[in-house]
Amino acid sequence: MWGPPPGRFVRVDEGPVRLLKDGPGVPADSAQWWDRQLLAVSPAEVRKVEVTAGESAYALEKDTNGVIQLAGIAADEQLESAAAERLFAALRALTADGLLPAAEAANKESDFANATRFQATANGLTYVLQVSEPPAEPDGRLVKIEAAADTAATPEQQAAAAALTKKFAGRMFRVPSYLAEALIMKRDAVVKKSEPPPPPPEAPAEAVPPPVPEAVTS
Secondary structure, eight states, rough: OOOOOOOEEOTTTTTTOEEESSTTTTOOOOGSSSEEEEEOOOGGEEEEEEEETTTTEEEEEEEETTTTTTTOTTEEEEEHHHHHHHHHTTTTTTEEEEEEEHHHHHHHHGGGGGOOEEEETTTTTTOOOOOEOSSSSEEEEEEEEEEEEEOOOOOOHHHHHHHHHHHHOOOOEEEEEETTTTTGGGGGGTTEOOOOOOOOOOOOOOOOOOOOOOOOOO
């Protein structure tokens, strides 16, 4: 009668043949065999963010108290805290809705000629994301990701960087627009001009005493 389901042999492109222990639920389309969760970095772990978008380049970094500061902010500028927090949360749940096949990705390399560069430092790792320019992807942006361990990284952090390098090397992802917005944020969205201080109140005019009548002589 019915016995346990057999294992399944799978192969992607010219890769090795694998025998899956539990195979009945595996889709036949190998394009679905990838993890849509690209990165999951908590905003609290991010120490520094740098964005270069064309001629707009800026860096945000947390001070010793965890307060976000903008490098080179002018005296008449004020940091938009909500925008800064969005930048530090950009990698909290970064997912993709598409993974481009190798041939299609090769044809899309020209979309990165003027790519926005988003770099974040967290947990001994540096994440570098290149985000394509529009209008190549009207429903999102193409993204390439690199990860590297910092010089003071622990062995565990170095292993995590190596795993991410293996995961992202040579791959191009399609990220929804609502998630890509924080990655491509320009400097003028992060700062605003400070309101000039109100002018000092005018001093009340001094009361002029009435003239003293001259004495009348007889």
